[in-house]
Amino acid sequence: MMLLSMKIRKSEVKRTVEDLISKAVHKLYGLDNLNIEIDIPENENFGDYSTNISFGIAKTLDKIPFQIATEIAHEALSENPQIEFEDSLYSIFGKIEPHAPGFINFTLCDKFLFHNTADINMGDKSYGSSDLGAGKKIIVEYSQPNTNKPQHIGHARNNFIGSSLSKILSYCGYDVVKTNYVGDIGIHICKSMLMYIKHGNGRQPDKKSDHFVGDFYTMYEQEFEKNPGIEKEAQELLRRWESGDAEVRAVWEKMNSWVYEGWKKTYSEQKVEFDVWEYESEKINVGKEIAMLALEKGLAEKDGTGAIIARLEKYGLPDKVLLRSDGTSVYSTKELQLAKESFEKYKFDKRLYVVDMRQSDYFRQLFKIIELLGFDWSDRLVHIAYGMVSLPQGKMSSRTGLVVNADDVLEDLISLEEEEIRNSIKTPKIVRETAERVALAAFKYGMLKVDPKQDVVFNYEHVTKFEGNTGPYLLYTYARAGSVLEKAGFEIDGEKFRYESMPKEFSMHPKERALAAVLVHFPEYVLKSSKEYAPSQIANYTFEVAQKFNSFYGELSILDASSESLKKFRLFLSHATMIVLRQSLGLLGSEVVEKM
RNA sequence: GCACCCGUAGUUCAGAGGAUAGAACGCAGCGUUGCGGACGCUGAAGUCGGGGGUUCGAGUCCCUCCGGGUGCACCA
Numbered sequence: 001m002m003l004l005s006m007k008i009r010k011s012e013v014k015r016t017v018e019d020l021i022s023k024a025v026h027k028l029y030g031l032d033n034l035n036i037e038i039d040i041p042e043n044e045n046f047g048d049y050s051t052n053i054s055f056g057i058a059k060t061l062d063k064i065p066f067q068i069a070t071e072i073a074h075e076a077l078s079e080n081p082q083i084e085f086e087d088s089l090y091s092i093f094g095k096i097e098p099h100a101p102g103f104i105n106f107t108l109c110d111k112f113l114f115h116n117t118a119d120i121n122m123g124d125k126s127y128g129s130s131d132l133g134a135g136k137k138i139i140v141e142y143s144q145p146n147t148n149k150p151q152h153i154g155h156a157r158n159n160f161i162g163s164s165l166s167k168i169l170s171y172c173g174y175d176v177v178k179t180n181y182v183g184d185i186g187i188h189i190c191k192s193m194l195m196y197i198k199h200g201n202g203r204q205p206d207k208k209s210d211h212f213v214g215d216f217y218t219m220y221e222q223e224f225e226k227n228p229g230i231e232k233e234a235q236e237l238l239r240r241w242e243s244g245d246a247e248v249r250a251v252w253e254k255m256n257s258w259v260y261e262g263w264k265k266t267y268s269e270q271k272v273e274f275d276v277w278e279y280e281s282e283k284i285n286v287g288k289e290i291a292m293l294a295l296e297k298g299l300a301e302k303d304g305t306g307a308i309i310a311r312l313e314k315y316g317l318p319d320k321v322l323l324r325s326d327g328t329s330v331y332s333t334k335e336l337q338l339a340k341e342s343f344e345k346y347k348f349d350k351r352l353y354v355v356d357m358r359q360s361d362y363f364r365q366l367f368k369i370i371e372l373l374g375f376d377w378s379d380r381l382v383h384i385a386y387g388m389v390s391l392p393q394g395k396m397s398s399r400t401g402l403v404v405n406a407d408d409v410l411e412d413l414i415s416l417e418e419e420e421i422r423n424s425i426k427t428p429k430i431v432r433e434t435a436e437r438v439a440l441a442a443f444k445y446g447m448l449k450v451d452p453k454q455d456v457v458f459n460y461e462h463v464t465k466f467e468g469n470t471g472p473y474l475l476y477t478y479a480r481a482g483s484v485l486e487k488a489g490f491e492i493d494g495e496k497f498r499y500e501s502m503p504k505e506f507s508m509h510p511k512e513r514a515l516a517a518v519l520v521h522f523p524e525y526v527l528k529s530s531k532e533y534a535p536s537q538i539a540n541y542t543f544e545v546a547q548k549f550n551s552f553y554g555e556l557s558i559l560d561a562s563s564e565s566l567k568k569f570r571l572f573l574s575h576a577t578m579i580v581l582r583q584s585l586g587l588l589g590s591e592v593v594e595k596m
Numbered sequence: 597g598c599a600c601c602c603g604u605a606g607u608u609c610a611g612a613g614g615a616u617a618g619a620a621c622g623c624a625g626c627g628u629u630g631c632g633g634a635c636g637c638u639g640a641a642g643u644c645g646g647g648g649g650u651u652c653g654a655g656u657c658c659c660u661c662c663g664g665g666u667g668c669a670c671c672a
Contacts, residue, residue, distance in 0.1 A: 039612065052614055055652070065652080101652085103615065146672075186672055280672085307670055316599075317668095324670040331672045360600055361667055387601080388665080420634080450609065453601070455665075457608070462621070466634040469609075469620045476634060484631050528612075540610060543619080554628095554636035596634090 014038050014524050016081055016092070017049045017106055024075040025053065029061060040521060044510075047095065047105035048517055054102040065102025073098045076106075085115045086498055110508050113516035114499050114569070120519060120576040121492050128523045128583055132530070133174030137346055140166045140176055142354035143272070146183035147259040148192045149214035151266055153458060154356065154389045156406040157447045159272045160589060161386055162354040164448055164535040167587050172530045177346065180274040181338065184256055185281040186331075190237040192217040193251050194230065197237075208407065210262025213255050242284070242328075266407055271440065271589060280334060287333025290340070290373070291322040299372040310369050320365045332366060339370060343377050350380050352533065357385035357453070384533050387455035389447070409460075413439035416464045417472070421596050434593050438472050439464070441590035445471030448588050449539040469543050471590060477546040478581045478592045481574045484558050490571045497572065501565045511552040515573055518548045522580050526587070535588055542584040549577045 018036050025031050034057070039050045054068040061068060073096045080091040094109030120127050142162020145151055151159075162178070170176045183189075195216040205212035223230055240248040267273065291308045294300035300310040305325035312319055322333045342351060353363060363383035371378035391404060417435040425431050446463030450456050466472045508516065521541070529537035558574060561567035582592045 037612070039614080041615080042611085042618070043615075046615070050615090052653095055614075058652075099615080101615080183672065188672070303670095305670080309669065312669095318599085319669050321670040326670085328670090330670060356666095357601060358666055359672095362672095364600085365669095385601080424632085424634090454609080455602075459608075462608070465621080467621085473620095473634080476632085480632055480635085487631060532612095536610085540619090543610095547619085550635060551637090553631080557631065559631045595632095 013092075013108075013520060014049065017051070020076045020079060020081065021051055021053055021072060021104070023079065024072045025057070028071055028075055029057070031057060031060070040524070041105070044514065046099065046103070047097070047107040048520070049106040050099075050103050052103055054098075054104065058102070066098060066100055069098035069102045069104045073104050076104070083112070083115070085111070086500065108517065108520065110506070110513070111499055113508065113513065113520065114502075116520050117516050117569075117572050117576045118497070118499075120579055121572055125583070127579060128526045129171045129173070130523065130527065131173040132527065133169060133172045135175075136173075136349040137175045137177065138169050139179055139342060139346060139348045139351040140169070140354065141179040141181055141352065142166075143180045143274070144183065144355065145180075145263065146186070146188055147213075147256045148189050148217045150208070150210040150259075150262060151406045153391075153404040153406055153409055156270065156409065156443065157386060157389050157456065158354055158356065159267070159270055160444045160447045161384065161452055161535060162352075163270075163272045164444075164587060164589050165352065165354070165384070165533055167589065168526065168530050168535065168538065171526060171587060174530075177276060177348075178274045179276045179278060179342075181278045182280065184279050185238075185241065185252070185284075187234055187238055188217075189252070189256075190234040190241065191220040193248075193255055194234045194237055195219045195223070196255060197251060205258055208262050208265065209258035210266070211405070211407070213259050213262075269407070269410060269436075269440075270443075271591075278338065280331075283334040283338060285329050286337045287322065287329030288327075290333055290336045291329065293373055294322055294369065297373060299369065310365070310372075312365060312368055315368055317361070317365050317368060320369065332362065335366060336369060339366075339381065340375070343375070343380075348377075348380060350382060352382050352384050354384045354386070357387055359383070360385050382533070384452065386452040387450075389456045389458050392457060392459050409458075410439060410443060412460060413442055413464055416460065417442065420464070420466060420472070425595060434596050437591050437593050438475055438596060441471030441475055441585065443471075444589050445474065445539060448535045449543070451536045452534055471585075472596075474542055474546050474581060474585060475590075475593055475596060477549055478578055478585075479594060479596050480553070481549060481578050481581075482594055484553075484574055485571060485578075488559055488567075488571055490575065492575065497565075497568050502569065503563060503565065506566075509556060511548075511555045512570070512573060515545075515548045515552045515577065518545055519576055519580055522584065526584075529587075538584050538587055542581065542588070545577060545580055545584070549574070 017038050021036050022034070025034060034053065036051060036053055039052070041047060041050045054065040054072065058065045058068060077093070077096045080093050080096065082089040082091055090109070090111050092108060092112050093106050095105070095107040097105050099105050140162055143155065143159050145155055166176045166178045192213055199219065200216065220230070237248055241252060291300065294310055295302070295308060300308050300322055302308055306327070307321055307325040308323040310320045310322055320332060321330055323329055339351065342348065355363070360383065367378055367381050370381065414435050417438040418431055421434055421438065422431060425434060442463045446458060447456060449469060462468070463470055464472060466476050525537055525541040529535060552573070556570065558567065558570040561570055585592055
């Protein structure tokens with residue numbers, strides 16, 4: 001008999017299945033080091049976990065998969081792990097069965113599901129967390145806005161992905177450093193500066209200050225259409241900035257401070273934070289050293305004009321200029337330097353760049369150059385490429401004027417949610433506060449539920465609905481469960497409520513079982529999400545939890561359960577659901593509300 | 597021209613090489629003198645872009661074609 005200590009983490013159920021199979025296969029056939037894959041079957045008839053191991057080894061063993069499955073299932077069942085709960089031992093799996101044509105299906109017993117539900121109630125804030133990443137450092141760089149205009153809806157997706165990934169990785173035990181690398185200088189910044197100098201008359205912002213600056217950038221684009229010559233003036237400004245011209249620097253500082261002031265509000269309303277801010281203006285010409293090293297290593301060469309160019313053709317990538325012919329460094333060279341400094345400072349195990357997928361080739365070049373420079377940490381760099389955000393009326397474009405500002409989106413969503421909840425909440429202040437949370441959840445969930453690689457069509461009508469796969473639906477489910485608990489006067493009381501107090505013939509109703517079982521998988525989805533750098537994994541899991549709860553809620557009465565102990569069990573389940581919803585929404589960057 | 601990403605129900609999206617490809621919205625019905633009906637239940641709806649290949653098994657991996665998006669050296 002295999003005995004597991006009482007401290008077994010529920011996140012290890014899947015690993016327990018792996019161990020069990022691995023040992024059985026070793027004992028029966030002497031096979032080791034197999035890649036054992038454990039599935040969570042969608043079809044409830046196939047148990048809580050399943051494996052296809054029999055197919056993989058059938059040829060080696062010259063046996064029929066079903067026979068192998070039968071043998072392994074039999075062996076695994078005889079080693080059915082025992083776990084201690086309430087001062088006695090019980091076996092985790094109710095059934096371990098072979099299934100044609102050769103799967104092995106594992107079904108958790110009711111008592112384990114009860115046990116896990118009780119543990120969630122006791123463990124509260126830590127359920128689903130792990131120490132997978134203990135002692136490992138991950139830098140997550142995201143947002144990277146430019147100081148010439150306010151943030152649009154595409155930045156919002158970036159902010160939400162980066163911020164959520166950071167939370168997920170922290171939850172898995174990694175030491176995470178959230179970094180923002182601001183593009184605070186360059187020709188694009190000088191464009192809005194130019195217009196302010198020409199037409200601003202020293203005005204102070206009369207609206208949100210980053211929007212105020214953005215208006216001058218728009219003004220530039222309009223004027224450029226009529227008079228392309230003004231680009232030279234912008235370039236001249238950049239030259240003056242680089243030479244340290246006091247007048248230009250003063251305008252630059254003033255306008256950038258306005259932008260930062262505006263962003264502060266944007267980030268605060270989005271509940272997006274950073275540990276470290278880096279500024280491009282502080283990296284001016286820092287790339288020379290890197291460029292020289294590249295020359296030395298022979299991966300770059302000087303061309304006729306004096307520019308230094310990394311030759312990447314033989315690696316299937318376009319060549320990349322490192323130093324311009326005038327000797328100044330380009331953006332990518334600064335980024336190389338930044339990566340190097342970052343590694344020297346943090347000795348990171350991973351560095352994630354959350355940047356939209358248009359820059360995929362660029363990052364491939366960047367990472368290749370770092371590898372060719374001989375830095376052995378080049379394989380720790382990861383580009384988290386995400387797709388574009390578009391609207392039902394089409395893709396965004398500054399030319400057609402269809403650019404949606406992130407602040408405006410959130411404000412619109414808040415208004416929509418205020419209308420939704422005005423009926424159930426009467427105090428205006430509470431309406432506003434609640435609407436803010438619901439709107440942010442709608443916004444974030446709408447962005448995060450989609451796989452990062454996919455483009456997103458962001459539909460206001462859709463994401464703010466209280467029904468369907470939306471943030472508000474999840475919050476509604478949470479509030480609904482909370483309302484029942486409140487009515488019952490329920491308080492967590494794990495010590496007094498024991499499995500033994502359940503009726504002798506107790507077996508879970510299918511709806512109870514489905515809910516309790518889906519809760520077991522939370523830690524597994526957190527891990528999966530962290531490995532794939534995909535918050536969408538947690539998002540879709542969370543929706544499944546909400547569906548299972550509502551289905552349970554619709555079918556069975558909690559407060560009028562047939563016995564006190566059954567009622568208490570259902571309250572336990574409801575409370576455990578709330579904890580999982582709260583934790584997973586938290587990992588997606590959203591807060592729950594008690595009433596809505 | 598070259599490269600990368602994406603093609604799954606009318607629409608928006610899930611699918612960890614496996615079992616009868618799943619949700620949500622919309623559509624057609626149904627349910628509760630009941631804990632929040634902002635819910636639940638049932639149903640219709642699919643040649644997984646086309647064609648080859650690998651595999652016991654392909655929506656998933658490989659090749660090719662088609663369609664959509666994006667990027668290709670001194671912008672960032």
